[in-house]
Amino acid sequence: MAYSQKVKNSYLETLQTIKDNGLFKSERLICDVQGADIEVEFPVGSAHKQLINMCSNNYLGLSSHPEIVKAAHEALDYRGYGLSSVRFICGTQDIHKELEKRLSAFLGVDDTILFSSCFDANGAVFETLLDENDIMISDRLVHASIIDGMRLAKAEHDTYKHSDMAHLRKKLEQYQDRPRKIIITDGVFSMDGDIAKLDEIVALAEEFDAMVFVDDSHASGFIGKTGRGVHELCGVMDKIDIITTTFGKALGGASGGCVSGRQELIDLLRQRGRPYLFSNTLAPTITMATMKVLDILEASTERRDKLERNMKWWRTALTEAGFIIVKGDSPIVPVMFYDAKLAQAFSKDLYDEGVYAVGFFFPVVAQGQARIRTQLSAAHEMSHLEKALEVFVKIGKKYDILGKSKEELLQIKL
Amino acid sequence: MEEKLLDFIRDEFLDDPDTEIDVDTKLISGGMIDSFSLVSLQTFIAKEFGKKIPAPRITAASFDTVRQMVEIINQF
Ligand SMILES: Cc1ncc(COP(=O)(O)O)c(C=O)c1O
Numbered sequence: 107m108a109y110s111q112k113v114k115n116s117y118l119e120t121l122q123t124i125k126d127n128g129l130f131k132s133e134r135l136i137c138d139v140q141g142a143d144i145e146v147e148f149p150v151g152s153a154h155k156q157l158i159n160m161c162s163n164n165y166l167g168l169s170s171h172p173e174i175v176k177a178a179h180e181a182l183d184y185r186g187y188g189l190s191s192v193r194f195i196c197g198t199q200d201i202h203k204e205l206e207k208r209l210s211a212f213l214g215v216d217d218t219i220l221f222s223s224c225f226d227a228n229g230a231v232f233e234t235l236l237d238e239n240d241i242m243i244s245d246r247l248v249h250a251s252i253i254d255g256m257r258l259a260k261a262e263h264d265t266y267k268h269s270d271m272a273h274l275r276k277k278l279e280q281y282q283d284r285p286r287k288i289i290i291t292d293g294v295f296s297m298d299g300d301i302a303k304l305d306e307i308v309a310l311a312e313e314f315d316a317m318v319f320v321d322d323s324h325a326s327g328f329i330g331k332t333g334r335g336v337h338e339l340c341g342v343m344d345k346i347d348i349i350t351t352t353f354g355k356a357l358g359g360a361s362g363g364c365v366s367g368r369q370e371l372i373d374l375l376r377q378r379g380r381p382y383l384f385s386n387t388l389a390p391t392i393t394m395a396t397m398k399v400l401d402i403l404e405a406s407t408e409r410r411d412k413l414e415r416n417m418k419w420w421r422t423a424l425t426e427a428g429f430i431i432v433k434g435d436s437p438i439v440p441v442m443f444y445d446a447k448l449a450q451a452f453s454k455d456l457y458d459e460g461v462y463a464v465g466f467f468f469p470v471v472a473q474g475q476a477r478i479r480t481q482l483s484a485a486h487e488m489s490h491l492e493k494a495l496e497v498f499v500k501i502g503k504k505y506d507i508l509g510k511s512k513e514e515l516l517q518i519k520l
Numbered sequence: 521m522e523e524k525l526l527d528f529i530r531d532e533f534l535d536d537p538d539t540e541i542d543v544d545t546k547l548i549s550g551g552m553i554d555s556f557s558l559v560s561l562q563t564f565i566a567k568e569f570g571k572k573i574p575a576p577r578i579t580a581a582s583f584d585t586v587r588q589m590v591e592i593i594n595q596f
Binding site: 246253262263264265267468469472473474 | 533535550551554556557559560563
């Protein structure tokens with residue numbers, strides 16, 4: 107037997123270690139469409155529970171929007187269910203080229219290439235565009251998919267302290283002689299909800315002849331006055347060489363992603379990007395529904411404006427209630443507890459009281475930085491937010507943490 | 521060597537340069553250094569001490585403290 111008891115035990119041990127460290131993740135069944143109110147079964151087999159959802163990336167509330175669902179239905183009739191081919195053999199339909207064109211216009215870039223996910227997009231970029239003489243300089247808090255993408259590349263890699271421009275400058279000076287340099291950052295950082303200083307990054311890039319890469323997965327569709335992303339917010343729309351983003355969050359939430367940017371870079375990715383060459387094309391339903399998302403966002407900024415109002419209200423309300431939040435301008439609002447046990451207990455109580463928001467602790471975030479991450483959506487009505495606040499305050503009183511400083515929170519022993 | 525490594529780590533990795541660290545501080549398992557950032561330590565060691573440590577020897581377990589680092593550097 108190839109799968110011997112010894113081999114089996116080695117996996118059981120690893121799983122046990124994960125459990126012993128309190129890091130074992132279990133799935134909660136959402137018996138519902140995605141939205142502000144969801145019906146959840148957890149643990150599996152227990153009675154369904156109605157929850158206010160404060161932890162989805164459904165920023166614009168489009169994941170189950172009737173117009174998007176309708177566009178996907180129509181796509182089935184118009185261009186079928188699947189293509190059973192990668193793009194360059196017989197997997198490119200007229201609608202794929204159309205979506206690429208639409209995304210390029212929306213993001214303000216030369217061209218766009220679609221991928222099955224942003225994870226794949228980030229997996230393609232560095233290996234294809236850089237060789238062993240080049241240097242990648244990344245922010246220390248970039249997303250896991252970028253880290254994996256950089257690992258695939260032959261280029262050397264170094265990091266700079268999170269959003270620390272002086273440190274980035276030091277690194278650029280250190281690697282000045284490299285033929286190609288690229289600065290790599292997330293647009294909005296998913297753990298803290300803070301936004302990259304893209305204007306300063308672009309200025310440094312110009313000074314040192316470095317390219318700029320931004321993953322705008324947590325920004326596309328809603329950050330910036332018309333929702334184009336962090337490059338719009340920072341006034342550097344035409345200065346970003348490579349943008350990657352996902353359709354799996356604000357832009358409909360199904361799946362899929364893209365690389366958008368300079369013509370030559372996109373051309374080369376079409377020739378050599380491995381996840382593009384060796385993985386199936388994007389389904390017609392997603393392709394056409396994503397175009398519908400762009401129709402909606404280009405016609406009106408109503409949804410991103412509502413999201414912004416929700417975000418401001420929630421940030422102010424939590425602060426006034428006496429919680430410590432990570433300051434910022436994104437709909438990712440982390441509520442700080444610092445102590446992992448406290449965050450865990452709070453998150454469980456929230457769940458019991460009908461609010462779904464997830465706690466994060468070491469090693470996902472640094473030691474002593476435990477938090478509950480809340481995420482706003484344009485699908486939230488004031489009634490949702492008021493109810494969620496009421497629950498937060500009720501539990502805050504239970505643990506007597508309202509108005510307490512970080513030091514005081516750390517002294518609470520559960 | 522220990523002092524040079526500690527100085528570099530304070531400057532390169534710690535947001536608060538006054539954080540107390542010594543040769544036995546657990547840097548990676550303690551969450552001060554992200555294991556993916558070890559490349560800059562590798563570069564520093566090559567430049568400062570002229571020792572090229574192969575990447576497979578630099579792991580979260582083998583480079584957790586400055587004491588361990590010095591032991592490995594001395595093998596090259
Ligand atoms: C910053 C960032 N990049 C990339 C991804 C991956 O995107 P996708 O779900 O399309 O693979 C995510 C999401 O999980 C993300 O947060």
